[in-house]
Structures are given as C-alpha cells and as structure tokens.
Amino acid sequence: MERTVDQAVYDGPPLEDDITGKELDRNLAAQLKGLPEKLAARVARHLVAASRLIDSDPETAYQHTLAARARAARLAMVREAVGEAAYAAGHYKEALAELRAAKRMNGVTAYLPIMADCHRALGQPEQALKLAHSPSVAGFPVEAKAEMTIVEAGARLDLGQHDAALRTLEQAPLNNKTRAAWVVRLRYVYAEALLAAGRGSDALEWFHRTHAIDGDDVTDAGERAAALEKELDRSED
Numbered sequence: 001m002e003r004t005v006d007q008a009v010y011d012g013p014p015l016e017d018d019i020t021g022k023e024l025d026r027n028l029a030a031q032l033k034g035l036p037e038k039l040a041a042r043v044a045r046h047l048v049a050a051s052r053l054i055d056s057d058p059e060t061a062y063q064h065t066l067a068a069r070a071r072a073a074r075l076a077m078v079r080e081a082v083g084e085a086a087y088a089a090g091h092y093k094e095a096l097a098e099l100r101a102a103k104r105m106n107g108v109t110a111y112l113p114i115m116a117d118c119h120r121a122l123g124q125p126e127q128a129l130k131l132a133h134s135p136s137v138a139g140f141p142v143e144a145k146a147e148m149t150i151v152e153a154g155a156r157l158d159l160g161q162h163d164a165a166l167r168t169l170e171q172a173p174l175n176n177k178t179r180a181a182w183v184v185r186l187r188y189v190y191a192e193a194l195l196a197a198g199r200g201s202d203a204l205e206w207f208h209r210t211h212a213i214d215g216d217d218v219t220d221a222g223e224r225a226a227a228l229e230k231e232l233d234r235s236e237d
Helices: 005-011 026-030 037-053 058-072 076-088 092-106 112-121 125-132 135-139 142-158 162-170 181-196 200-213 221-236
Strands: none
Touching: 005 058, 037 058, 037 076, 058 076, 076 092, 076 112, 092 112, 112 125, 112 142, 125 142, 142 162, 142 181, 162 181, 181 200, 181 221, 200 221
16 A cells, blocks of 8 residues: 555655664753653654765655654754755755754754855845844854855855955954864855956965865865866966
C-alpha cells in the first residue's frame, strides 16, 4: 500500500543500523528528556543522520529533520535543525520559517545571519539589512559578526550599492592576522565587492591576500586571482 505524503514525511528516509541516537550531542540529548524513551530515541536517530548528511546530501538531511519535527515540533532544537538543513538544501522560505520558530521558542539570536541570508536568497535584500542592523548583532562573537557582515555586504551589492558594500566590509577586521575561515571569507567577499565596483587591480590584490591565508581551500581565491590576472593583462594589451 502506497504511503501518503504525510506518512512518508513522518517515516523519513531509511536510518542506518549503526545510528543509535546516542551519538547526539549531550546538551541536545538532554532536551529530548521530556519525550517518551522510544520517541526520543527515534528523534535523536534522525537528527544524527541529518548531521552526518548535511554537507554531502543536504536534501536527505532535510528529510530526516522533517521526520524529527513530525514527532517533536515543540522542541526549539528540532526546529533549529530543520531550519539549518532546509538552508543547506536551498529551501530558503522553509528555513526562514523554522528558524523564526526556533527563535520564538528559545530567544536565541545566533540564527540571524542565516535568516538574513535567506532573505537575500528570496530576493528581499532590504529585510536582510534590517536583520543585519539588529541590536543583538553588536554582542555577537567575532565569527558570527563576520558572517553577518558578509550577508550585509551581499545585500548592498544586490541593491547595486557598491560603495556601501565596500564600506561595510572595510569596517570589518580584514587584516586580522589569524588564518581562520571567517577571515578568509571576509577577504574573499571584499575582493568580489571590489571587482563588482570595477576596481580590478585592487580585487586582484585581495584575491591574492585571501589565497595567502586559505590553507584549507575554503575559497577558490587562487584560481580567481590567476583568471583575473590574465584578464587584466589582456585589457592592457
């Protein structure tokens, strides 16, 4: 007998036998304590499966989180998991709705950069800018501030505000001496913004500066620098 759509969502994708649910982070597992034991175990298994797949197969990860939500929709950590998986799978409207729900439940503001990026993806750059200017952003740790700066600059570029995008990025710690991924990404986006503003030579410098600290190949800055160098050379001939 063919399953209904709701039943298919509730069942979720098949679960690997080696996933018991005990792999779930202890703090997250503690939030499942209010559920009946078998139900909590099933929710935990789907969340573990989602965390394993979110980078390699985000759509299946998303389906696992929907199965968890079908069983425990009143838990903020489940709604957060659905939102993050939806975002990874490109379901931006759903991601925004789920992260809003999680934020209403637990008051956590760490979701704001992802929510702002969802607005960008949905063609709502003005809404992204509103979130970027939320008072809580001032208290973010440096990595989260960098993510919000990247989204804000992108929203400015979406609106054709090249100078404003550059000013936004120039207020960030572009010259931080660490090689952390957030610095790499800030520099890369700054190079892209310079290029969009028609400042090819400056963009080339920043693609090189990005590549110099990008030991983990977070970006394709090296390739972008090589291609841009050729383009600039041709334009000078």
